[in-house]
Amino acid sequence: MSMSKCEQCIIKQFNSLKALTRDELMRISACKTSKTIKKGDVIFEEGESLNGIFCIKDGVCKLTKLSANGKDQIIKLVEKGQILGQRSLISDERTNLRATAINDMELCFIPKSEIMNDLQKNNNFTMDMLKDMADDLKEADDIIVNMAQKSVRQRLAEALLDINDNFGTNPDGTLSVLLSREDFASIVGTATESAIRVLSQFKKEGLISTKGKHIKIEDIEGLKRIE
Amino acid sequence: MSMSKCEQCIIKQFNSLKALTRDELMRISACKTSKTIKKGDVIFEEGESLNGIFCIKDGVCKLTKLSANGKDQIIKLVEKGQILGQRSLISDERTNLRATAINDMELCFIPKSEIMNDLQKNNNFTMDMLKDMADDLKEADDIIVNMAQKSVRQRLAEALLDINDNFGTNPDGTLSVLLSREDFASIVGTATESAIRVLSQFKKEGLISTKGKHIKIEDIEGLKRIE
DNA sequence: TTTAAAATATGATATATGTCATGTTTTTTC
DNA sequence: GAAAAAACATGACATATATCATATTTTAAA
Numbered sequence: 001m002s003m004s005k006c007e008q009c010i011i012k013q014f015n016s017l018k019a020l021t022r023d024e025l026m027r028i029s030a031c032k033t034s035k036t037i038k039k040g041d042v043i044f045e046e047g048e049s050l051n052g053i054f055c056i057k058d059g060v061c062k063l064t065k066l067s068a069n070g071k072d073q074i075i076k077l078v079e080k081g082q083i084l085g086q087r088s089l090i091s092d093e094r095t096n097l098r099a100t101a102i103n104d105m106e107l108c109f110i111p112k113s114e115i116m117n118d119l120q121k122n123n124n125f126t127m128d129m130l131k132d133m134a135d136d137l138k139e140a141d142d143i144i145v146n147m148a149q150k151s152v153r154q155r156l157a158e159a160l161l162d163i164n165d166n167f168g169t170n171p172d173g174t175l176s177v178l179l180s181r182e183d184f185a186s187i188v189g190t191a192t193e194s195a196i197r198v199l200s201q202f203k204k205e206g207l208i209s210t211k212g213k214h215i216k217i218e219d220i221e222g223l224k225r226i227e
Numbered sequence: 228m229s230m231s232k233c234e235q236c237i238i239k240q241f242n243s244l245k246a247l248t249r250d251e252l253m254r255i256s257a258c259k260t261s262k263t264i265k266k267g268d269v270i271f272e273e274g275e276s277l278n279g280i281f282c283i284k285d286g287v288c289k290l291t292k293l294s295a296n297g298k299d300q301i302i303k304l305v306e307k308g309q310i311l312g313q314r315s316l317i318s319d320e321r322t323n324l325r326a327t328a329i330n331d332m333e334l335c336f337i338p339k340s341e342i343m344n345d346l347q348k349n350n351n352f353t354m355d356m357l358k359d360m361a362d363d364l365k366e367a368d369d370i371i372v373n374m375a376q377k378s379v380r381q382r383l384a385e386a387l388l389d390i391n392d393n394f395g396t397n398p399d400g401t402l403s404v405l406l407s408r409e410d411f412a413s414i415v416g417t418a419t420e421s422a423i424r425v426l427s428q429f430k431k432e433g434l435i436s437t438k439g440k441h442i443k444i445e446d447i448e449g450l451k452r453i454e
Numbered sequence: 455t456t457t458a459a460a461a462t463a464t465g466a467t468a469t470a471t472g473t474c475a476t477g478t479t480t481t482t483t484c
Numbered sequence: 485g486a487a488a489a490a491a492c493a494t495g496a497c498a499t500a501t502a503t504c505a506t507a508t509t510t511t512a513a514a
Contacts, residue, residue, distance in 0.1 A: 460510080462509065462510080463509085465504105472500085473499090481491080483488075
């Protein structure tokens with residue numbers, strides 16, 4: 001149980017919770033629980049019945065879905081400031097995705113009853129949630145088109161650029177989100193060996209450099225030019 | 228301009244508009260406009276700025292997105308009872324998809340100001356919209372996984388089953404939504420020739436039969452078994 | 455009806471990607 | 485720091501799908 005208060009938490013600025021009143025935040029603060037998740041740990045399983053939502057205080061996780069052939073597909077990377085589990089809460093369904101920590105994380109868990117109550121009473125909060133969901137849907141549409149129409153090479157180049165844009169880099173210029181080659185394969189929807197091959201190719205072409213699994217983008221324009 | 232009244236329209240049962248009060252529906256009825264759209268006509272273009280939403284009174288349309296390589300990707304088929312354009316209205320953005328009539332359609336156009344006003348004031352309406360959006364998002368997640376992990380053959384079999392389930396059949400057993408081979412290719416994200424080849428193969432295997440472009444599913448279980 | 459245009463069909467071939475095998479490097483564990 | 489495990493890398497080959505060419509059939513237009 002954390003001592004920190006939601007109404008003072010900077011994180012809330014970045015998600016729908018910002019639409020809540022001071023009173024509502026204080027009520028949430030009183031019933032929330034904090035938890036630490038280690039890299040690789042599962043936050044919730046696909047098909048699990050969630051009793052609330054998670055607000056990510058620190059760290060990054062991946063949302064994956066198991067396909068019929070047994071491979072995990074990464075649908076989205078979610079980072080500090082964003083919330084998890086809202087879709088299943090709103091639809092009152094079991095989760096359709098699994099959430100797994102990419103690095104060590106700090107989460108706050110807010111019980112369903114509290115969120116549903118706020119959604120019922122605070123229309124600004126509902127509208128904010130709706131806007132976020134609309135954004136997610138638009139993003140999903142883009143992913144569908146990319147999956148359907150672009151080559152693995154193009155998708156991987158875009159994935160690198162996306163991660164660079166959305167999560168930034170370490171002081172040494174390497175991508176701050178550290179993903180395995182298997183993760184990259186799972187983002188672009190290809191075999192791990194294919195992802196490895198394409199990354200090796202990018203390296204040969206001077207578009208990226210690698211030290212171990214750390215990747216540094218060396219030529220942003222070059223990656224953008226891959227069509 | 229149509230004489231029919233929203234508050235008496237059966238269509239509203241099937242979408243978020245059912246959450247509106249009688250008063251709200253009467254106000255909408257007073258400012259809505261009806262229009263007829265011919266098969267093949269574009270309802271709105273990708274990147275267009277919409278001034279309201281469309282409620283589909285009759286007919287089916289496709290939502291497509293143009294990919295970098297110049298091919299259209301069908302993201303979703305939308306039918307009688309559903310609404311169009313809500314995503315861009317809520318995000319206050321230009322549309323990210325084009326809507327094209329698959330057959331002759333009847334639409335009601337409801338101005339933005341009216342919808343935004345109702346969203347502001349009627350929380351049930353907002354919640355309903357949110358639930359619909361959450362459902363759409365879940366569906367999109369499934370499509371992403373299918374695109375990434377399944378073969379053209381599997382995706383096409385699923386597309387046929389989906390259309391059968393969601394839109395039903397004519398008295399003679401053929402699928403009631405009449406799509407060109409190019410449309411099928413655009414749904415599963417493949418070349419038109421590939422879609423044609425797979426459909427021919429299904430025909431040889433006795434899974435479907437065709438008369439012209441009319442397709443009849445002959446063996447539902449067989450199609451489901453394609454893995 | 456005749457003609458033109460569009461859609462469907464199919465073959466031949468090229469290409470991208472998947473799969474399996476195997477070796478090397480990196481990371482983890484004791 | 486050594487041993488074990490995991491991740492990465494790359495070759496060889498199989499397979500799915502795209503592309504191009506060219507019929508054939510269906511639909512639309514004159």
